[in-house]
Amino acid sequence: MEYISLNINDYNFNDFIDLIESKTSKRIYYSDSLGIFKRISINSDSIPIIEALQIALDGTNLFVSPWHNSYVILDEPLPLANNVFNNQNKQLAMEETSLLTDSEKRYLEGRRANVVKTIVVGNKNSKTIGKARVIGRITDGETGQSLIGATLFIEDTKTGTSSDMNGNFKINLSPGFHNVEFSSLGYKTKKYQLNVYSDDKIDIQLESSSFALEEAVIKGDK
Structure with a gap:
């Protein structure tokens, strides 16, 4: 069990997560779509990381669960999470964690705290074999x-593509979760998560860096 020293008052959730990740070896995975707006104050010389996260989530109807060497925040607890957390036998803990279903692993892979928004690509019920277009x-x-030469960079595979003369792009991606960076000269670079299920079309609108806007606007066409 890893402990952390915290002396924070009125932190927003994102800053709280960034602090934990900067002071420990843990990663905290969650989706921005959960809408966590609570202000957090914790003063302790030594508190278990999971306990600090539970305090931060108190009253939100969200759950924090151990997952491998990290923690994940969801709207329901992961199966076996409590057993894994309390188990002092590392080998058994690894075996129990490996029993997570494929769908749970698929949900967790690629989750990052700094992803701004999520785009669902395709039909969740699709049984796509191979890559999705x-x-x-x-x-x-x-x-x-149209933004000519705008780039789409897939962080997990270190691959990408760029838009043509009409702003159009195409790329083949394996079903699953991909952290994606969209950028164009003179525009704000933004990161999103593509939840890829099957072939689909997405439209991306970026804001000029000369405007003080916080986020790019995303539209997904099914």
Whole structure:
């Protein structure tokens, strides 16, 4: 069990997670779609990381569960999570953790705290064999003008593509979760998570870096 020293007052959730990750070897995975807006104050010279996370989530109807050497925050606890957390036998803990279902592992893979938004690509009920074909168009969020040469970079595979003269792009991705970075010269670089299930089209609108806007706007067409 890993402990942490915390002396924080009125922290927002993202800053709280960043602090834990900077001071420990743990990663905390969650989706921004959970909408965690609670302010957090914890003062302790030594508190278990999971206990600090539970305090932060108190009153939110969310759960924190151990997952391998990290923690994941979901709207329901992972199976076996409590057993894994309390088990002092590392080998048995690894065996129990490995019993997570494929769907649970698929959900967790690629989750990152700094992903801004999630785009669902394709049909969740699809039984896609092989890679899914993802096409789309990247445009200026204000004018609607096509962005030529805008890039799409897949962080987990270190691959990517760029948009053509009409702002269109296409890429083949394996079903699952992919952290993606969209960028274009003169525009704000943004990171998103693509939850890929099957072939689909997505439209991306980026905001000019000259405007003080916080996020790019995303539209997914099914």
